[in-house]
Amino acid sequence: MTQQDLSVAADGPIATSPLDQVIGYRLRRAQLHVFQQFMDHFAELELRPAEYSTLRLIGDNPGRKQSEIAEILGIKRANFVALINGLDQRGLTVRRQQPGDRRSHALYLTPHGEAFAHRANQVQADFEAHCVERVGGTAARDQLLTLLERLGG
Amino acid sequence: MTQQDLSVAADGPIATSPLDQVIGYRLRRAQLHVFQQFMDHFAELELRPAEYSTLRLIGDNPGRKQSEIAEILGIKRANFVALINGLDQRGLTVRRQQPGDRRSHALYLTPHGEAFAHRANQVQADFEAHCVERVGGTAARDQLLTLLERLGG
DNA sequence: TATTGTTATACTCTATAACTATA
DNA sequence: TATAGTTATAGAGTATAACAATA
Numbered sequence: 037m038t039q040q041d042l043s044v045a046a047d048g049p050i051a052t053s054p055l056d057q058v059i060g061y062r063l064r065r066a067q068l069h070v071f072q073q074f075m076d077h078f079a080e081l082e083l084r085p086a087e088y089s090t091l092r093l094i095g096d097n098p099g100r101k102q103s104e105i106a107e108i109l110g111i112k113r114a115n116f117v118a119l120i121n122g123l124d125q126r127g128l129t130v131r132r133q134q135p136g137d138r139r140s141h142a143l144y145l146t147p148h149g150e151a152f153a154h155r156a157n158q159v160q161a162d163f164e165a166h167c168v169e170r171v172g173g174t175a176a177r178d179q180l181l182t183l184l185e186r187l188g189g
Numbered sequence: 190m191t192q193q194d195l196s197v198a199a200d201g202p203i204a205t206s207p208l209d210q211v212i213g214y215r216l217r218r219a220q221l222h223v224f225q226q227f228m229d230h231f232a233e234l235e236l237r238p239a240e241y242s243t244l245r246l247i248g249d250n251p252g253r254k255q256s257e258i259a260e261i262l263g264i265k266r267a268n269f270v271a272l273i274n275g276l277d278q279r280g281l282t283v284r285r286q287q288p289g290d291r292r293s294h295a296l297y298l299t300p301h302g303e304a305f306a307h308r309a310n311q312v313q314a315d316f317e318a319h320c321v322e323r324v325g326g327t328a329a330r331d332q333l334l335t336l337l338e339r340l341g342g
Numbered sequence: 343t344a345t346t347g348t349t350a351t352a353c354t355c356t357a358t359a360a361c362t363a364t365a
Numbered sequence: 366t367a368t369a370g371t372t373a374t375a376g377a378g379t380a381t382a383a384c385a386a387t388a
Contacts, residue, residue, distance in 0.1 A: 046252035046295070050261050054249055055242060058313070059320045059330065060223045062337045064238070067220040068263070069342030070213045085217070086355090089208060096207055099199035103369060108203050110221070115356060117371060131370095139364045139369045142199070160211070167212045171339050177212065183333040184215045186324050189222030239378090256346060268379060270348060284347095292346045292387045 059187075070167065077163045081156055086111065086119060088156055094129060094143045095153045101140045102131065128152050212340075223320065230316045234309055239264065239272060241309055247282060247296045248306045254293045255284065281305055 055061050074085055083091070086109065093105055106116035120143070123129040128149035131141035145153055168177045208214050227238055236244070239262065246258050259269035273296070276282040281302035284294035298306055321330045 046250060050246070050253060050257060051249045052246070052261060055245055057334070058317060059324070059333065060220075060227050060238065060316075061242060062334055062342075063216070063220045063223055065263070065342035066337040066340040067213075067216045067342075070216055070340055074213050084354095085213065089214060092208055093203070093205070096204045097199060100203060101369075104203060108205060110218070111355095112357065113370070114358080114372080137365075137369085141370070163213075164211060167340065170341065171212070171336055176336060176339075179332065180212065180336045181210070181215055183324055183329060183336070184219040186329075187219045187223055187320065188323065189215075189218035189220075237377095254346080264378095265380065266347070267349080267381080290346085290388070294347070 063187075073166075074163060077159055078156070081152075081159060083156060087123065088160065090119060090123065091128065091145070091149065091153045091156060092160075095145050095150070098144045099142045101134070102143055103140070105143055123149075216340075226319075227316060230312055231309070234305075234312060236309055240276065241313065243272060243276065244281065244298070244302070244306045244309060245313075248298050248303070248310075251297045252295045254287070255296055256293070258296055276302075 071085055074088075078084070078088065089109055090105065093108060094100070097105070102116065102120060103113045106113045109116075111119070120129060120131070124131065127146055130144050130146055130149075132144060134140045134142050168174055171177050171180055224238055227241075231237070231241065242262055243258065246261060247253070250258070255269065255273060256266045259266045262269075264272065273282060273284070277284065280299055283297050283299055283302075285297060287293045287295050321327055324330050324333055
């Protein structure tokens with residue numbers, strides 16, 4: 037039988053096993069799935085993954101330059117403008133002029149942003165617990181983080 | 190000291206450790222890094238990840254409907270049209286009418302597509318070996334795939 | 343009616359160049 | 366001249382609606 041049998045339609049389950057052994061493919065599928073679940077969890081707070089990461093990073097590092105926060109997150113500073121504009125307009129973050137360098141904007145959470153970030157961190161902790169359970173416990177989670185770190189990024 | 194000290198600029202390394210413990214964040218960073226390396230490896234063949242996955246899936250499942258291949262890959266059939274058009278125009282794949290259902294297009298690799306897919310699979314095997322080495326060997330790779338599968342997707 | 347492929351469209355994310363104000 | 370923030374723009378990727386052909 038040739039590889040291209042034109043007389044009958046192919047049927048039955050599609051052979052995905054070769055692709056399923058590919059690290060990059062499985063990494064992508066898992067990432068998309070986890071991000072979708074993240075967005076479902078954060079629908080009420082109307083927070084996208086990049087927005088949550090930004091709030092978290094500013095909360096942990098108040099007073100950092102816009103470009104510093106952007107670079108750590110792997111976001112081009114040009115694209116970060118719209119993101120931080122959105123958080124500003126929601127009253128969650130503020131840009132303040134640096135005393136020593138009037139070119140740069142230091143980022144802070146507003147009081148409302150602090151409270152909002154607190155709620156967001158609780159939702160994240162809840163979601164993380166769900167992920168940890170799925171992956172098989174904290175030991176499995178640590179193993180996963182170790183393996184992901186070895187891949188780089 | 191308050192959390193928002195306005196008198197001095199924040200300096201030193203940014204505290205990323207809280208985010209670095211977040212599965213979704215690390216998953217995304219690792220996926221982006223692996224995909225970038227994939228694209229570097231496949232620059233000569235001018236194949237993007239989704240194009241490679243498509244060639245691989247068609248090669249392993251000749252004669253499947255366009256919509257079947259698209260759905261397995263998680264690509265909407267509307268968006269799959271442009272992707273398969275590109276592979277068609279490069280002479281790698283062909284659409285043939287199904288004998289039993291003239292609505293659907295069965296997908297095949299052309300002879301040139303077969304040869305090209307063979308080369309692509311070799312490049313992929315080389316890249317995969319690199320990933321396996323990075324992650325710590327085949328046992329670590331199997332462990333990673335197991336953990337990713339538990340996350341779903 | 344339902345399905346398959348297709349087109350059109352919009353929205354998000356990303357990448358680059360160029361501008362401004364500051365240094 | 367170099368840097369920080371910004372704007373504009375273009376390219377991917379993705380989502381939905383609607384259409385023609387076919388079932």
